[in-house]
Amino acid sequence: MLWETIKLALQAIFRNALRSFLTVLGIVIGVAAVIAMVTVGEGSTAQVTKDVAKLGTNLLMVRPGQPQQGPQTSGGTAAAFDMKDVEAIQAQVAGVRAAAPANTRTMTAILGNENHSTSVTGTDSSYLEARDMPVKLGRPFYESELRTGAAVCLLGQTVRRELFGSGNPLGQDLRLKTISCRVIGVIDEQGVSSFGTDQDDFVLLPIKAFQRRIAGNSDVSIIFVAVRDGVSTVKAKGEIERLMRERRRISAGEEDDFNVFDMKQIASVLTGITGVLTGLLSAVAAVSLLVGGIGIMNIMLVSVTERTREIGIRLAVGAQERQVLMQFLVEAIVLSLLGGLIGIMLGLALGALGANLLRVPFSPNPLIVLLAFGFSAMVGVVFGYFPARRAARLNPIDALRHQ
């Protein structure tokens, strides 16, 4: 009997092909839109979260100058730091994993006929630790090289590719302005940041070599401070501020002539932006779902008159309420399942396409897939089934005469 009912429902679906198609279309649009939008939205969020993690959420930047918004380097007139400040932070602030100096200047790196403009940073080994930059090829700086300011350098992947192509850079001599430095290692790929900047375009030198041979002074322009896991960056920031005020002899009531920037601030801004983006996409998706739902509703309600008469005919020839309802319920379920499955496939395909275009990870959320499917299927079943139920409970003559 169940098989018979399914066959009846299938017959009805094919007999009313247009109505069936429109119902399925409503479900497909709703389900596909939600899945595609949310998948792309969540992919972007995941990408940003990954970027932020790479940026180092437990990283602080200490710079001379008045506090300001954003991570720009701007020394202003305030005095620069020196290596003693770096050592003091490392030694006196609790929870510091690594404190690293960084003096950066944009320079042209030359190798034979090749040249490439890049950012050259003078620093030490703790920089690699603070920024989570493992050496992929070669070796990090030796203590002796740092102490003497030897002319050796580490390259980012972009510089290696631009100057050496697929060749081996180790042991080669690179020219930076007037100095020549030997390549001792290459840093692992860092990727592109959420701002779109290439994070692999750099050359690292021992800070002493930078100070003596490029800058011609003993200043330190930025101090990167990595805080240990589980230690509050807010607390570390406060301690650094207190320490630097003391070291720079700023009296009470006077403003800081330096600032400590917490990378978490960037993280929260980025997370906020993607949150808004995901929210917008979800809203668009919800509207699509609603429109799809209204489409289904519309088709079902428009066909109520015809369906009521059909039910009247079935009742007149001896169908019982249960049999009629079963047929309409199966019909609604078959249409909803069909629409849902097509919608899921289409939605995943569009989501994958969108993720690919935006270069974000494709990670569909099964909960959203279920939710979108469930909602559309519910609309299909409710609006297919309830008018039928009302009709099946009428006196057959009233159903037959339904106008």
Place this chain on the structure above:
Amino acid sequence: MTPEVPPLMSLEAITKVYGTGDAEVRALDGVDLAIAEKEFVAIMGPSGSGKSTAMNVLGCLDAPSDGHYRFMGVDVGALSLDQRALLRRNYIGFVFQGYNLLARTSALENVELPLIYKGISAAERRAQAMEALAKVGLEGREHHDPSQLSGGQQQRVAIARAIVGRPAVIMADEPTGNLDTARSREIMELLTRFNRDDGMTIVMVTHEADMADYADRLVHFVDGRIDSDVTQQRAA
């Protein structure tokens, strides 16, 4: 005393009221009517006389407001909707003025419809429906949709659907109302044949005296009551 055969259908003081209060309409007002097996009864009367309501009650499509209706001795008023559906399924076939065929559904599938609910297998259904269509002269048109058939042909599909389950009664509500005279006569001849050859009882509502002449009993309704009830010589 000779044992009396109980009538197939009997209305006892049947009243049917639509609406309430000032809008109340008494479509049937204390109707008594007994119809025996194998009768061919024509019900006539002006619009609003209650003839269609009487037919709907007789066909178990509608329930009376008051009074008792016995079908094969069963008090229909005491039955649920589903139980009335079973009576229709097993004993009653319907022919309507507007044909009431399922749209976009072949003649064959329309005729098979009552058999589906009887739980008859697909192969057997097909065979019986083909036979019924042949009986009404529609061989070769089994796979036509109603929209591809003329009015007379559609009504013949409806008759095939009514008789396919070999019911005890055919209820025909203005079966020729939408047809011209020649087509009407064909329909009446078909009904007469099922009455005479297959012993099916026929109750037919009509407002055309020509069509009523095919019946052997004529019941006339006026204002929800039976005005006259006479046995007559059949035409043809």
